[in-house]
Amino acid sequence: MKKIMIYTVLLFCLCLCGCDGGQGSVTETTSTVPVVTTVTTTAETAAKTEEIVTVLFETTTTAAETTAPETTAAETTAETTAETTAETTAAVTTAATAAPETAAPEKKGFMPSVLAGEYTYNDGSAPVIEIVDGVTYVNGILIANKTYSLPEDFNPGGLHPDAEAAFDNMQAAAAAEGVALKIISGYRSYTQQTKTYATYSARDGKEAADRYSARPGHSEHQTGLAMDINSLQQRFADTAAGKWLAAHCAEYGFIIRYGAGKETETGFMYEPWHIRYLGVDLAKAVTESGLCLEEYLGITSAYAE
Numbered sequence: 001m002k003k004i005m006i007y008t009v010l011l012f013c014l015c016l017c018g019c020d021g022g023q024g025s026v027t028e029t030t031s032t033v034p035v036v037t038t039v040t041t042t043a044e045t046a047a048k049t050e051e052i053v054t055v056l057f058e059t060t061t062t063a064a065e066t067t068a069p070e071t072t073a074a075e076t077t078a079e080t081t082a083e084t085t086a087e088t089t090a091a092v093t094t095a096a097t098a099a100p101e102t103a104a105p106e107k108k109g110f111m112p113s114v115l116a117g118e119y120t121y122n123d124g125s126a127p128v129i130e131i132v133d134g135v136t137y138v139n140g141i142l143i144a145n146k147t148y149s150l151p152e153d154f155n156p157g158g159l160h161p162d163a164e165a166a167f168d169n170m171q172a173a174a175a176a177e178g179v180a181l182k183i184i185s186g187y188r189s190y191t192q193q194t195k196t197y198a199t200y201s202a203r204d205g206k207e208a209a210d211r212y213s214a215r216p217g218h219s220e221h222q223t224g225l226a227m228d229i230n231s232l233q234q235r236f237a238d239t240a241a242g243k244w245l246a247a248h249c250a251e252y253g254f255i256i257r258y259g260a261g262k263e264t265e266t267g268f269m270y271e272p273w274h275i276r277y278l279g280v281d282l283a284k285a286v287t288e289s290g291l292c293l294e295e296y297l298g299i300t301s302a303y304a305e
Ligand SMILES: [Zn+2]
Pocket: 185, 221, 226, 227, 228, 273, 274, 275
């Protein structure tokens, strides 16, 4: 009998919001209480994990009207998952978008290693944060930023096939309109990122490098879901390709991940060339919201020190 321990901890992460240089950019959603669930599992027990994720999201349909307890720490085993998740996901009011009661959550085309379960739309409630094998999923969306890192050995082996296929479609559509798009940087391993960051921090200093280059384990490129298009110059935004990308990438499942004027929230300066695959529905929802992904999910992006 495989045993899965679930550690459910409710945390205030308000402390993180104040660690970004005192910019005072606490968004509405970051003031809510995030629900943090750590699922420790192995590849063998991945199926079991899906069950738990299913339970976690199903319970949200019955907990819609409940308010979150202010400070509760609970430790439980899989046997008592249903009761505990009902309590700890009380802050999530996602009845309108939760999976149907009997159906397992759809994977939206992601492999389990990339997306743990169904995502939920932001309705202003607390984010549900799951940590599966060291990888953070916020409302089911894999996140790598300054707050949430990837394990050194997280290696999808390249760009995610869905992200790559989506890019190919986007590239063809752009070409049909006379716009050339190419990937100049896709998947980067932890080791590659170590070298990349070391090079930039040696050249520009750590403080400057931290604005545009992620420390090892914190790069979205390690997820296999991010890519840099055409140019690493901010003037790319003013080119035909840059404008086309900004206007159309959501139609193919991408967002401009580090938007203009969002450095305090994303942790990175404006990068009109860096796109992140989210799938079409979510990419459109985030883009139409006008929020960056951190704001959309109600999370921070700041290094601990
Ligand atoms: Zn990039």
